Amino acid sequence: MVLLRVNKPGRVRLLVSKGMLGGMVYLLLSAQTLAAPPVVWDHIEDPLVRAAQFDLLAGEPFEAITRLEADLAQGRIRHRPAQAQLVLGGMYLANGAYHKAVSLFEALGNSDQPQRIQNMAWLSLAQVQYQHGKTDEALVSLQRIRGELSGQAQQERLLLSGILLMQGQQFEQAVASLRQLGQKSLVRQLGEKSVWTTYGRFNLGVALFRQGEEDEGRMLLEELGSGAADTEESRTLRDKANLMLAYHYLNKNEPEKAQQYFIKTRLQGPMSSRALLGLGRVYSAKELHKKSLVPWLKLSTMGASDPAVQDGLLAVPFAFGKLEAFRQALEYYQLALEKFKSEVEQVRQAEAAVNSGVLADELTRAVGNQPVDQRWLVQDLPNTPGARYLWQLFTTNEFQETLKNYAQLRLSLGRLEQWSIRIDDAKGLTPVRRRELEKQVKDLQGELLVVLERIQTHLTVLAQETLKGHEQRLLGYASEVRFSMAQMYDYASRRWGDEQ
Numbered sequence: 001m002v003l004l005r006v007n008k009p010g011r012v013r014l015l016v017s018k019g020m021l022g023g024m025v026y027l028l029l030s031a032q033t034l035a036a037p038p039v040v041w042d043h044i045e046d047p048l049v050r051a052a053q054f055d056l057l058a059g060e061p062f063e064a065i066t067r068l069e070a071d072l073a074q075g076r077i078r079h080r081p082a083q084a085q086l087v088l089g090g091m092y093l094a095n096g097a098y099h100k101a102v103s104l105f106e107a108l109g110n111s112d113q114p115q116r117i118q119n120m121a122w123l124s125l126a127q128v129q130y131q132h133g134k135t136d137e138a139l140v141s142l143q144r145i146r147g148e149l150s151g152q153a154q155q156e157r158l159l160l161s162g163i164l165l166m167q168g169q170q171f172e173q174a175v176a177s178l179r180q181l182g183q184k185s186l187v188r189q190l191g192e193k194s195v196w197t198t199y200g201r202f203n204l205g206v207a208l209f210r211q212g213e214e215d216e217g218r219m220l221l222e223e224l225g226s227g228a229a230d231t232e233e234s235r236t237l238r239d240k241a242n243l244m245l246a247y248h249y250l251n252k253n254e255p256e257k258a259q260q261y262f263i264k265t266r267l268q269g270p271m272s273s274r275a276l277l278g279l280g281r282v283y284s285a286k287e288l289h290k291k292s293l294v295p296w297l298k299l300s301t302m303g304a305s306d307p308a309v310q311d312g313l314l315a316v317p318f319a320f321g322k323l324e325a326f327r328q329a330l331e332y333y334q335l336a337l338e339k340f341k342s343e344v345e346q347v348r349q350a351e352a353a354v355n356s357g358v359l360a361d362e363l364t365r366a367v368g369n370q371p372v373d374q375r376w377l378v379q380d381l382p383n384t385p386g387a388r389y390l391w392q393l394f395t396t397n398e399f400q401e402t403l404k405n406y407a408q409l410r411l412s413l414g415r416l417e418q419w420s421i422r423i424d425d426a427k428g429l430t431p432v433r434r435r436e437l438e439k440q441v442k443d444l445q446g447e448l449l450v451v452l453e454r455i456q457t458h459l460t461v462l463a464q465e466t467l468k469g470h471e472q473r474l475l476g477y478a479s480e481v482r483f484s485m486a487q488m489y490d491y492a493s494r495r496w497g498d499e500q
Contacts (some may be wrong), residue, residue, distance in 0.1 A: 046262040046492065048077050049084050062415060065091050082117045095112065097408075098401065102128060109144060115410060119145045124155055130160060131397045139164045155181060159200050161416060166203065171211040178204035198224070202237060206244065214248075221245050227266055246278055255285040273299060273308035280315055300332075304339045305346070305388045305470075310477055311338055317484070326488060333485045340478040347471045352385030354463040359387065360456050363403055386467075393466040402462070406455045407443040413448050416441055 050120045055064035068088050071077050077084045089104035099362045105128065108121035122144045130136035142161050148154050158181050165174035181200030201220050221239030224241040246261035259282045265275035276299040283292035296319060297313030313336040320329035353359045393399050423429070 001206060001431060008196055014131060046077050046080065046084065049087055051085070052091070056094070061091065061094070062264060062412075081112045082111075083123060086117070086120060087220065089121075089124065098128065098405070109141075115146055116149075119147070119149055120153065123149065123153060126155060127156070130143045130164065132401060133398060135164050135167050136367070138170070144438065156201070159203065159364050162200065162203050162207065162285050165209070166207050171207050174207045175204060175211060175213075178207060198234065198237060202241060205241070209244075225261065235266065236270055238274070239265045239269050243271055243274055243278070246275075250281060250285070253285070255282040267298075273302055273306050273312075277308045277311055277315070280312070280319075284315075284319065284322075287322075289319045293319045300335075303388070304343050305391075308341075309475070310340070310474070321488070326492060330485060333481050333488070337478060337485075340474050340481065343475045344478070345391050346386035346472060347467050347474065350389050350470075351464065351467050353386070353459055354467065355462075357456065359463065360392070360406065362387075363407075389467060389470050390463060399459070402455060402459055406452065406459060407447055409452050409455065413445065413452070415444050416448070417471065 036211060040155055049068065052064045052068040052071070055061075055067060065088070068084065068091065068194050072081060072084055072088065075362060089101045089108075092098075092104065093101035102125060105121045109118050110123075111118065112123075112154035122141045125219060126138040126141035127283040129135075129141060139161070142157060142164070145157065149157055158177050161177035162174045163179060165171070178200050181204070202224055205217045205220035205224070208214070208220065209240075221241040221244055225238055225245065227238065228358045229235040242261040242264045246258045246265070249255075249258035260280065262275050262279040262282060265271055267275060276295040280292040280294075280296040280299070283289070283295075285390070293316065296315045299309055300316050301313075302309045304310060304313065313332075317329040317336065320326070320332060326439070350359070353362075420441050421439070423441065426434075
């Protein structure tokens with residue numbers, strides 16, 4: 001966070017949180033989480049499993065799961081039934097049944113199946129636990145894997161292990177795990193440009209920094225930051241590597257070194273706002289305040305919901321104050337204040353949408369309208385006032401999984417309504433059997449409604465906490481602006497008043 005305080009014009013101090021580098025590290029790590037593949041698709045030969053696959057991809061998850069459950073229970077899957085269990089666990093996971101998937105993976109891991117099946121079950125379980133924030137449990141699951149996995153699975157295992165160890169501050173062990181990702185024998189299995197190896201090198205560089213081995217960490221990140229990138233994912237990772245180095249040197253008060261990495265970061269990519277903020281700080285640290293205005297003015301025109309842009313809105317009048325351009329400084333303080341007020345109003349509108357249930361409904365509708373293979377990815381914000389302030393929340397595993405469960409239960413409720421209509425239209429049912437089926441459907445609907453209400457409450461609490469944090473930040477910035485403007489007016493009154 002950047003705070004501005006005006007003691008008097010021309011002597012404005014730029015205060016930077018000492019935890020910025022730590023926050024940057026956390027951000028870069030959490031931005032590239034490992035997602036457990038929802039279904040094991042490789043080398044499926046049994047036609048019954050393939051039929052269940054087809055149902056799932058056709059948008060019929062209930063039919064897919066029911067078909068596979070029945071085929072397994074009746075012993076009809078004779079070719080690699082354990083693999084079918086892994087597929088079933090993935091299907092449950094893909095449809096929000098977290099606890100059912102966990103039970104299946106745990107049972108397979110503890111079974112007498114071949115070691116490779118047990119290993120894949122433990123890896124899948126670890127990925128699921130990591131997604132749900134259970135890092136200690138995920139690490140234990142990984143430790144239950146015996147021997148090495150093959151190809152991509154081994155790379156996923158090593159990268160996830162490294163990330164979990166880093167989150168637990170076990171940097172020496174994390175380095176040992178991540179180093180294995182660079183072994184030629186492993187990398188060659190998937191090619192020199194394996195994404196798992198690339199992420200592993202990035203996290204290894206960060207781990208080395210945190211462990212105090214800066215030279216080696218810097219070499220790894222420099223290699224990533226200057227290498228060729230032919231996909232958006234690799235370009236973003238390259239930007240992250242350069243930002244990591246830039247903020248490292250900026251916080252060590254070495255602006256010249258920081259500058260060379262900031263200018264390597266794209267100004268059109270997702271990291272552009274942080275790059276512009278940091279580049280302005282570089283020039284400011286070198287007392288080149290006119291130059292600092294160039295990136296900061298550009299930054300101030302971007303979307304004001306971005307925390308880096310909010311910092312930029314305060315940085316611009318800071319620079320004008322250092323240049324003793326007091327009129328411009330006051331103008332930009334006033335502009336910042338107006339934007340902060342507007343953003344506070346956006347946050348409060350989002351809070352109202354959350355409290356009324358509109359946001360949950362909008363999100364569920366957006367999720368339901370997506371293609372089956374992307375159904376649980378929140379990619380576009382609903383058209384709800386202030387919803388852009390929830391992006392930080394949308395990217396967390398907890399919110400994604402909770403939303404997934406909520407949307408799936410809503411779909412289930414609709415399915416029960418269809419069953420109720422089928423019961424009414426069914427011919428040949430005895431009155432007793434019809435009443436039994438109607439009661440079962442009604443009981444299930446009641447249970448689902450109770451669970452839906454609980455999940456919606458949880459979604460509301462999560463959103464409220466996030467929005468409250470944004471509101472407090474904006475109100476704090478607005479107060480800082482008012483204080484700075486008051487000091488500037490007071491200084492101007494005393495200075496020019498004496499000259500009259």
